[in-house]
Amino acid sequence: MDTALLSVEAVSVVLPTPRGPLKAVDAVDLSLAPGRTLGVVGESGCGKTMLSRAILQLLPKRAKLDGRVMFNGRDLAALQPEALRRLRGPELAVVFQDPMTSLNPVLTIGTQLVETMQAHLGLDSAAAAKRGAELLAEVGIPAPEQRLRQYPHQLSGGMRQRVAIAIALSCEPKLLIADEPTTALDVTVQAQILDLLAREQRRRHMAMIIITHDLGVVAGRTDEVAVMYAGRVVERAPTPQLFAHMRMPYTEALLAAIPKLDAPPHTTLPAIAGRPPDPTRPLPGCSFAPRCRYADDRCQGAKPPLADPERAGALYACWHPL
Amino acid sequence: MAKFIGRRLLYLLPVLLAVTLLTFLIASLLPGDLAITLLGDQATPEKVEALRAQMGLDLPIWQRYLLWLWDVLHGDLGRSFRTGETVLAAVADRLPVSLELMVMAEVTALLIAIPLAILCAVKSGSATDRFLTGLAFGKLSLPPFMVAILLIYLFAVSLNLLPATGWIPFAEDPIANLRSFVLPALTLAIAEWPVLMRVLRSDMIATLQEDYIAMAKAKGLRPARILLVHALKPSSLTLVTVTGINIGRLIGGALIVEVIFALPGIGRLLVGAIYARDFIILQGAVLFVAVGFVMVNFVVDMLYAVLDPRIRHGRA
Amino acid sequence: MAVREVAALDVGVDTSAVTPVRRQRRLGGLFVASVIWIALVGLGAIFAGLLPIPSPTEMDMLGKRALPSAEHWLGNDVLGRDVFSRLIYGGRISLTVGLLAPVIGVTVGGALGMLAGYFRGRFETIVTGGVDVLLAFPPLVFALAVTAYLGQSILNITLVIGILGIPAFTRVARAVTLSLSEREFVTAARALGATHSRILLRELLPNVALPLVAFFLLGVAVTIVVEGALSFLGLGVPPPAPSWGSMIGEGRESLDIAPWLAFLPAIFMFLTVLAFNVIGDTLRALTDPRPGAL
Numbered sequence: 020m021d022t023a024l025l026s027v028e029a030v031s032v033v034l035p036t037p038r039g040p041l042k043a044v045d046a047v048d049l050s051l052a053p054g055r056t057l058g059v060v061g062e063s064g065c066g067k068t069m070l071s072r073a074i075l076q077l078l079p080k081r082a083k084l085d086g087r088v089m090f091n092g093r094d095l096a097a098l099q100p101e102a103l104r105r106l107r108g109p110e111l112a113v114v115f116q117d118p119m120t121s122l123n124p125v126l127t128i129g130t131q132l133v134e135t136m137q138a139h140l141g142l143d144s145a146a147a148a149k150r151g152a153e154l155l156a157e158v159g160i161p162a163p164e165q166r167l168r169q170y171p172h173q174l175s176g177g178m179r180q181r182v183a184i185a186i187a188l189s190c191e192p193k194l195l196i197a198d199e200p201t202t203a204l205d206v207t208v209q210a211q212i213l214d215l216l217a218r219e220q221r222r223r224h225m226a227m228i229i230i231t232h233d234l235g236v237v238a239g240r241t242d243e244v245a246v247m248y249a250g251r252v253v254e255r256a257p258t259p260q261l262f263a264h265m266r267m268p269y270t271e272a273l274l275a276a277i278p279k280l281d282a283p284p285h286t287t288l289p290a291i292a293g294r295p296p297d298p299t300r301p302l303p304g305c306s307f308a309p310r311c312r313y314a315d316d317r318c319q320g321a322k323p324p325l326a327d328p329e330r331a332g333a334l335y336a337c338w339h340p341l
Numbered sequence: 342m343a344k345f346i347g348r349r350l351l352y353l354l355p356v357l358l359a360v361t362l363l364t365f366l367i368a369s370l371l372p373g374d375l376a377i378t379l380l381g382d383q384a385t386p387e388k389v390e391a392l393r394a395q396m397g398l399d400l401p402i403w404q405r406y407l408l409w410l411w412d413v414l415h416g417d418l419g420r421s422f423r424t425g426e427t428v429l430a431a432v433a434d435r436l437p438v439s440l441e442l443m444v445m446a447e448v449t450a451l452l453i454a455i456p457l458a459i460l461c462a463v464k465s466g467s468a469t470d471r472f473l474t475g476l477a478f479g480k481l482s483l484p485p486f487m488v489a490i491l492l493i494y495l496f497a498v499s500l501n502l503l504p505a506t507g508w509i510p511f512a513e514d515p516i517a518n519l520r521s522f523v524l525p526a527l528t529l530a531i532a533e534w535p536v537l538m539r540v541l542r543s544d545m546i547a548t549l550q551e552d553y554i555a556m557a558k559a560k561g562l563r564p565a566r567i568l569l570v571h572a573l574k575p576s577s578l579t580l581v582t583v584t585g586i587n588i589g590r591l592i593g594g595a596l597i598v599e600v601i602f603a604l605p606g607i608g609r610l611l612v613g614a615i616y617a618r619d620f621i622i623l624q625g626a627v628l629f630v631a632v633g634f635v636m637v638n639f640v641v642d643m644l645y646a647v648l649d650p651r652i653r654h655g656r657a
Numbered sequence: 658m659a660v661r662e663v664a665a666l667d668v669g670v671d672t673s674a675v676t677p678v679r680r681q682r683r684l685g686g687l688f689v690a691s692v693i694w695i696a697l698v699g700l701g702a703i704f705a706g707l708l709p710i711p712s713p714t715e716m717d718m719l720g721k722r723a724l725p726s727a728e729h730w731l732g733n734d735v736l737g738r739d740v741f742s743r744l745i746y747g748g749r750i751s752l753t754v755g756l757l758a759p760v761i762g763v764t765v766g767g768a769l770g771m772l773a774g775y776f777r778g779r780f781e782t783i784v785t786g787g788v789d790v791l792l793a794f795p796p797l798v799f800a801l802a803v804t805a806y807l808g809q810s811i812l813n814i815t816l817v818i819g820i821l822g823i824p825a826f827t828r829v830a831r832a833v834t835l836s837l838s839e840r841e842f843v844t845a846a847r848a849l850g851a852t853h854s855r856i857l858l859r860e861l862l863p864n865v866a867l868p869l870v871a872f873f874l875l876g877v878a879v880t881i882v883v884e885g886a887l888s889f890l891g892l893g894v895p896p897p898a899p900s901w902g903s904m905i906g907e908g909r910e911s912l913d914i915a916p917w918l919a920f921l922p923a924i925f926m927f928l929t930v931l932a933f934n935v936i937g938d939t940l941r942a943l944t945d946p947r948p949g950a951l
Contacts, residue, residue, distance in 0.1 A: 077555050100564075107561030120552040125575045134570075135560045186560065359790040367802055478938070482931035484882040486889045486902075487923045490909055494920075498913050593797030597886055601909075611798065612890060615805040627802045631794050 023089075024226050025074070025194055026050040030086035032069050032078060039299045043069040045250035046086070048325075051243075053193065054224040056217075058237030058258070060273065061247035064295050067230050068116075070247070071198045074228075075113055076103055090194070108139045112192035114216075116199035118179035122171040128155075129167030132186050139190045154185040158215060177208035181215065188219055194226045201236070213240060234274050238262060246270045249296055249306035252325055256333035266333065266340035269307045305338070313339045349642050353635070360631045361413065365406050368624040418625035423617060428625030431610055438508065439606035442599065443591055445522055446529030447584065453530060454537035459568055461538070462545035474542070477535035485532040485594040489601045492524050492531075506603040525602040529594050533587060540583045544576040551575075578645065585641030592630055688939050691932035698929055702749040711739040713746040713899045734907065734918055743899035744925050750900045751929065754815050754884045759876035761819025762826040767869050769823070770830025775838055775857060784831070788824040796821045800883060801892060809895045814887060818880050829872050833865045867940070874937030878930045885926055901926040 032044040043066045051057050061067045072078050074088050076095050088095040090111065095103065115121035123131060132154065133147040142150065148167065155163035158181040171179055180200060187195055197216055201209035217240050220227045229237055237244050237258065244261045246254040246269065254267035265271050272291045293310035296302055305311070308318040317338050325336040393399050400408070412418070418428035461470040497505035503524050511518040548554065549572055557571040596608030603609070607626060614622040701708070715738065725732045732740050773784040803817045837843060838861075846860050887893035888902030896903065901922040908919030 072555075075559055077558055104561045104563065107559055109561070111559075113556070113559040115552050115556060117552060121556045123553040123557070123571050123575065126570070134562060134566070138560070138562055138566075183556075186556075190561075355786070356790055359786075360794070363790065363794070367806060478934070479931060482878065482882075482927055482934050484886060484930075486886055486905065487927065490905060490912070490919050490923060493909075494912050494916055498916070590795070590797075592795040593886075596797060596801070597890065600890060611801065612892075615801060615892060618805075620806075623802060623805060627794075627798060630798050634795055 022052055023050040024053040024091060026087075026089045027070075027074065028087040028089060030070070030073055030084065030088060032066070032073050033083045033085075034069075034079065035081050035083075036299060041298045042250055042301060043082075043298065044073060047247075047250075047252050049245060049252065049255075051194070051226050051228065053226055055243070056220060056227045056229065056241040058241035058244040059228060059230045059247060060232065060234055060237055060244060062232050062273070062291070062295065064298070065247045066250040066298075067247050068198055069250075071113070071196050071228065071230050075107075075111065075196060077113075105139070108135050108192065109190040110193050112187035112190070112195050114180070114183050114187050114195065114197045114200045117203040118171075118176060118183050119203065121183055122179055124171055126170075127167065128169055128171065128174070128182050132167070132182070132189060135186055135189050150189070151185075154189055155182070158182075158185045158188070158219075159211075160185070176204050177212065180204060180208075180212050184212070184215060184219070188223070191223060192225055194228070195220065196228045196230070198230045199232070200229070202232070216240075233277065234270075235277050246273065250298065251306065251336065252334075253307065253337070254333075254335040255325070256335075260331070260333050264333075264341075266335040267307075267337050268311050268313050268339075268341060271341060272310075305336070315339070346643065349639060353639055356635055357632060360635060361410055361628065362406065364624060364628045364631060365409055367627075368620060369402055369405065413628070418628065419621040421619050421622045423619050426622075428622055428629075431622060432607065432626060432629050435605055435607045435610045438604055439595055439599070439608060441511075442522060442525055442529070442595055442604060442606060443588070445526035446533065446591065446595070447588075449526055449530035450533035450537055451584075453534040454541060455573075457534070458538045458541035458545055459573070461542045462549060462572075463568070465542075465546050474539070477538050480531070480535040483532075485528055486597050486601065488531045489524075489528045489598060492528055493601075496524060506601075508602075508604050521602075521604070525598045525604055528598050528602075529591060532594055533591065536583060536587060537580060541576060541580045544579050545572060548572045548576040581641060581644050585638055585644075588634060588637045592634060687935050691935040694928055694932045695936070698748045698925075699752060701745045702752050705742075705745045705749055708745065710742040710745060713738060713742040714897045715739075732917070734904070738899075740904075740918065740921060743904060744901070744922060747899045747901040747904060747922060748925070748929070750811065750888075750894050750898065751881045751884060751926065754811060754818065754894075755877045755881040755933075758815045758819035758880045758884075759822055759826075759873050761816070762822030762876055763869055763873050766823040766826025766828075767830045767865065770827040770832075771834045771857060771861060771865055773827070774831040774834025775853070775861065781831075784827060788827050791821070791824045794821075797883065797886060800887060801890075804887065804892055809892060811894055814884060814893055818883050821883075822876050822880070825876070826869065826872065829868060830865055833868050834861055837861055837864050867943075871937050871940035871943075874933050874940060878933035878937065881926065881930050881933070 027047055027049040030044055030047050031042065034041045034043055045066070047066075047070055049057065049059075059067050059070065069078070069082075073084055074090075074095070076088070076098075078084060084096055086096070090106070095106070095111075098106070122128075129148060129151060132151040133144065136142050136147045136150060137144065140147075151167055152163040155166055160166055160178060160181050166174070166178075166182075171182070174182065180203075184200075195216075200216060201212050204212060213236060216227065216229070219225075229241060231237060234244075241258050244254075244256060244258050245252045246261075246267060248269050254261070254265070254270050256266075261270070265274065269291075276291055291310060296306050296309065302308070302319075304317075304319040304321055305314070305323055308314040311318065315338075321338075323336045323338045325334050327334045398405070416429060418432075420427045421431065424431075457473055461473050464470050493505045496503045504521055505524065508521050509517040554567065554572055557567045562571070592608075595606065596611060598604070599606040599608035600612050607630060611623065611626045611630070614620070614626060734740055734743065769784050773781040799821060800814075800817045804813055807813045807817075843856060843860055846856050851860075884893055884900070885902030885905070888900040889906040891903065891906060893902055894900045904922035905919050905926070908915070908917075908922065911918055
């Protein structure tokens with residue numbers, strides 16, 4: 020564990036809302052070694068995006084962060100803005116969910132790609148432009164020199180996400196956080212983008228966190244998976260182990276919710292019954308209990324800790340593991 | 342882009358035509374006879390009749406409009422009955438002063454408004470933000486002529502720092518010329534900045550919530566670059582529009598300010614023409630101002646397209 | 658597919674609800690103060706003739722620029738006229754013009770806007786085109802030109818400023834009507850076979866009215882300023898009738914020896930305009946759900 024590139028220690032995020040404080044992330048612990056990949060999975064509202072924003076120190080102004088985000092031995096949460104700025108780009112990079120909104124509509128692709136390298140690598144504009152074209156070619160964009168002069172709205176969604184990935188890779192970061200990188204894209208290009216990310220991750224030996232609601236996305240592409248529910252990590256295990264033996268009923272439900280391509284037509288799409296609990300009204304027991312078919316009185320009354328009782332390297336928070 | 346300009350031009354023509362018609366109608370619907378007004382009550386009927394014929398006042402109104410429009414299109418806006426000066430010469434003479442005043446005022450207003458708006462947006466909800474937005478709201482109720490009185494009292498009467506009236510040509514003494522513009526321009530700028538600040542502030546707050554700003558932060562860009570390049574440009578669309586719309590108010594404000602500070606601009610020409618009942622000058626000056634205003638709005642529309650590439654590429 | 662119902666950002670990032678609450682409370686006190694101030698000026702204007710104050714036009718040649726005394730509460734002006742009395746009577750003109758002119762705008766503009774927004778089509782094109790033309794004139798220049806031609810009187814000034822206000826009201830009414838026309842209750846009324854006039858008057862008007870009233874109050878503030886500017890230039894209400902604008906204009910001549918002659922009417926006008934702006938803005942904020950919208 021001491022070799023970890025990133026370790027998230029007891030991180031909580033509280034957002035003030037008109038209905039009272041909302042605990043979006045609740046005492047999450049994670050760690051990631053250099054060059055490894057982690058998948059963070061959960062349905063929308065589970066706090067996975069807030070967790071990624073907490074790691075990136077991009078929380079909304081009024082959000083309150085507790086705990087430590089140790090990156091290369093430094094606590095990002097306690098870092099001065101200028102020191103943090105120097106880390107972003109060359110050490111820590113991100114690809115956001117929607118390339119329609121994460122690229123600035125009034126600046127050219129070139130400007131947005133080149134400015135990062137100029138800010139951190141000290142390249143002059145000619146060298147940065149040359150490098151920018153190379154990067155665009157690397158992420159699979161044809162005619163890169165012309166693309167540099169275009170605006171985001173002139174590109175398709177998939178192309179735009181490739182641009183966003185090129186921007187994220189431009190300063191050779193040690194850790195890349197991909198926050199639902201394919202959710203906003205057409206199904207046909209989703210796999211391409213994921214494969215591109217996986218390829219670049221291996222090629223550059225960078226660590227990567229993929230945040231998604233889709234267990235299928237992390238299946239063959241990550242070393243470890245953390246499943247989040249209602250702000251907490253409820254199961255965490257090496258990917259093969261997790262898929263081999265799920266312990267948490269929620270993870271199982273999540274897997275069942277992936278539509279099967281081989282299902283006969285007009286099959287009702289599987290869904291997890293019920294809704295996640297109101298995050299401003301925390302439950303005393305297991306948050307998943309109201310929707311869990313195995314739940315009993317113990318689940319309603321006491322929160323199960325995230326633990327590894329079998330010492331098998333797989334952690335889960337459940338009184339009645341599968 | 343060419344298609345966009347073409348579409349706007351097609352719209353511009355009927356508006357310009359309507360503006361000339363309205364200007365003409367206002368002047369033609371004078372109660373009483375223009376000839377009598379010009380010659381005085383004691384004029385003999387023969388003299389009045391002669392002048393009417395000379396001015397074409399005996400023709401039906403639509404013919405008079407077409408004749409007048411024909412002249413206007415040939416650059417002939419008439420000639421003052423009092424000084425003999427042509428309207429065009431009078432306007433050309435005064436225009437530089439008005440332009441200098443308005444440009445100085447608008448630039449000053451933007452120089453005040455933009456930094457304050459950015460400050461408010463970055464610290465939105467803070468005490469600073471609430472104070473400045475409150476101040477801007479209060480200022481909306483303080484028209485230019487009151488600001489002028491206040492500034493004259495402070496800087497001219499009490500401190501004796503700047504001239505309250507008078508104007509010296511730039512060619513004669515540039516420093517004195519600029520000094521004579523300080524109070525008038527400041528008056529207009531103080532009237533303008535709250536509107537500009539409020540608009541930019543609310544747009545900027547919305548922009549700062551955008552994903553691409555989070556992205557810019559995640560890229561480790563300097564805060565100044567994030568604010569000035571990534572946030573300001575997409576936030577300035579409404580600012581440009583409002584700046585354009587406000588030119589109408591600015592023209593009105595400039596008119597009063599020119600009168601108060603005795604600057605020989607279009608506004609003073611207009612008001613002077615009213616005092617002197619010099620209707621030809623008045624009609625010409627009003628037409629000039631209205632057409633200028635329409636043209637400014639046209640240019641503002643074009644600027645829109647420059648600022649937002651999405652409009653330029655026909656996705657408006 | 659339940660899991661695929663993806664929200665843009667998991668947990669609502671919208672935490673903007675914290676400040677407006679505070680702001681509204683602060684505006685509350687200001688709102689009450691504004692109502693009280695307008696009530697005072699309004700009562701003064703209505704009952705000016707009954708108040709135990711000197712005549713606003715009577716000149717006391719020996720008491721030019723006299724300082725405040727028991728007889729003249731706020732002193733005399735350049736011509737020896739009682740300043741306090743002129744302020745009260747000046748409010749009469751400001752409020753008369755200020756309240757009447759926007760009535761023209763709100764009725765004509767409101768009707769045009771509603772009809773344009775409801776019937777759409779060619780009528781709407783003509784109305785919006787006309788609005789654009791009218792907006793092409795810088796308002797103060799237009800007002801000056803027309804009063805110059807038609808002569809200075811309260812009626813003319815009210816008419817001109819009122820007509821100038823039509824485009825703005827048309828735009829507001831049209832925008833609100835457009836957004837309402839698509840709503841269920843209008844569709845329902847239409848499906849039930851209601852006549853156009855019934856839909857316009859019973860269904861749409863009550864909903865368009867509140868935004869228009871808010872805009873009306875802002876219009877009052879603008880009108881008072883324009884009337885003040887005209888009078889300040891000596892092109893508004895003809896003398897010797899007291900108007901705040903002309904008082905400021907006259908006071909300008911003696912800024913060096915008696916600055917209060919300009920500042921007193923300026924303060925009265927500022928407070929009145931501010932009060933209308935505050936009330937109008939509060940009402941507008943109630944009808945406009947967007948926080949921080951202009």
